[in-house]
Amino acid sequence: MERAYLCIDLKCFYASVECVDRGYDPFERRLVVADPTRGPKTICLAISPAMKALGVRNRCRVFEIPDTIDYEMAPPRMRRYMEVSADIYSLYLRFFSPEDIHVYSVDECFIDVAPYLTLYRKTPRELAVDLVELVRRETGICATAGVGTNLFLAKVALDVTAKHAPDNIGELTEETFKCKIWPHRPITDIWGIGPGIARRLEQLGARTLGEVALLPEQALYDEFGINAELLIDHAWGIEPCTMAEIHAYQPKAHSLASGQVLACDYTFDEARVVLQEMVDGIVLDLVEKGLAGGHVSLYVGYAHERRGWGEEDEGAGGRTFTGEHGTRVLGREAPHAAVSRKLEQTTNSRALLSRRFLALYDEMVDPNRAIRRVNIGVGALVPEEFAGLTLFTDVEAEAAEHRLAQTTIAVKRRFGKNALLRGTSFKPKATARERNEQVGGHHE
Template structure:
């Protein structure tokens, strides 16, 4: 919709900038990486400061990839602190824009529909963006970049590509300017939602730019990438009909809960089963907390051996429930059926699918409803204790075994240290 104006604001090297701000340092001139020094040098840097990027150090590199001779500060990740900073920045957004017109895309990025605010403030979109960015910099010491576009997609591309080359960290695109300046831009992977896989498939038929995509026979694109070709064609022309209001109103037909754990070392078959049970236990608590039930379970197990295909499987239970006892039983059977007992394990993922409200809980002839209610009461009691006293206030015996990870992961956010002890 050409009568809309969107801002897409990103917090530059967010985690690294927060660590610099906490130390009273300028992230634009300070060499700092956010990485856990207790892990091996192969650990991934969650963020590197802009000054390190200027020296050619890529974001999300591994510690050993930082060239020797570059001095830098290594800051352990503090995920809770970053969330607190993100909340404060969201509060700054709310000074200017109603929450109905803000879509938080990630912890460090947000879209805003500013169409109805420009006349109110008697500002251009760029002036409003600068004011918000200056506020963030002034109050928190965090540098932001801003993309301005006539639709959500163009604001994102203006941020990701155009703003990076602007001295004021602001980029602007409408459909005409997009076609004029970026139709021949390479590589295609610079564009949102185009990964290496799609890019290589397109290259296989001689497509290397957005202009190529815009002018190729659409049937070729649908054959290459399926229904997602519709989005790619729109984006090639700089079109995006979706609005923030539509995103917020969207409700999926089916919902799921999932969690994945990348293990810090090789795990045996038996120790992997312990990790699986811990994961099921925690995700079942989430089910109970949300008053949801499921009858569909999925399991993924990845191995350390190169070339070894991961194990995947799913099962439909005869009951629809959130009982940890019932769900653990079925996951254990699934694990025993699909997992290779001889190859060390490095990744485990589980998913509860086809979630519905507890009101739709279903039993089979062998289910004792009273027993299920007793199980749920115990889970509710555990939830209440954890909410009041912390996640490690109550633990199961399995959580104290040597190979267990729950005790440590309860002190993490997103698999990284929260910063709280």
């Protein structure tokens, strides 16, 4: 059977949803999705195609939009975007089995159309045209599509060639891939190659995917380790992974994580309060899922001492990269502190996890630096019935704590996440109450 995949993306999805809901044409209305309460430095989550046509970069900050452009700002409505995404997914299910669909993100998915070519008596491109027209007709959202003989080619066709196609549909095979993509620049347009990997490839003498294909394989393995296998395959347009293998994949280990970017600079003590709230939240997640963890990790990102990533940084010897997610300096990591530790016992106890996380925080974080990001994780997860005990474990106290957690979960599930809170969440600069009313870090 011929291998054929589609990769479908919803163009400027958040902004298009806002335009359609307001009765606008996304290709004519200048609209930006951003939270006006977060000030001019907030990131635009999406801009309408009409804004892109004026040269405005997606994922820019509000203050970067030229003053000469008049536009409308729409606050993010994450729940609404999820609803529209689910509606569009239901359109795909009219024609394809869920076993042949892989949802890649809220606005993008892959479809294995090979089993349906005979059934519908259409080529992969004709199926892509039908789906794009269906989405536009039913929802008013413009979709773009990539057609390829493997998943990687479908993704690259979407990201690179569909942008220049009059019908918003790109198509690649292993042979046309070499002609169209090998010489393409910038190489960061290729899926899986970010600015960091691009910089390392350039040091090896490769600025295009064609030049990567000509590099000695051993040089790539020396630089990237096992990940070089992926680069080598993609340089030749090869992707052996199938849709069935994606659905059958089972990770060797599981973890739960929580993270947030703080709205302003936090002091050592203020961020410590936020950390405690995050630990409380992840403990409830563990109890609700019936899991216990044996490994913890903590990441704290400091505020930059210099302003932004502009000419000052570049003049200091750094090279800047501007992409879909803003501008940053290549070859320089943001200042941070990070640590991970194995626990003495597998647990989902709030007392034990709080004590461990706060001890790590006090040990590793510089109390004299402002903090802008906090991330925590609990790994090596197992069913809670396998939670470990030590000679010092207070079994009765842990059982009482577990019952309290289960009761808290029941109350929150029935009356809302803010129905029952610890006193910590009422301290100045605490964030849990506000985040409990958000979806994806934004107000609903």
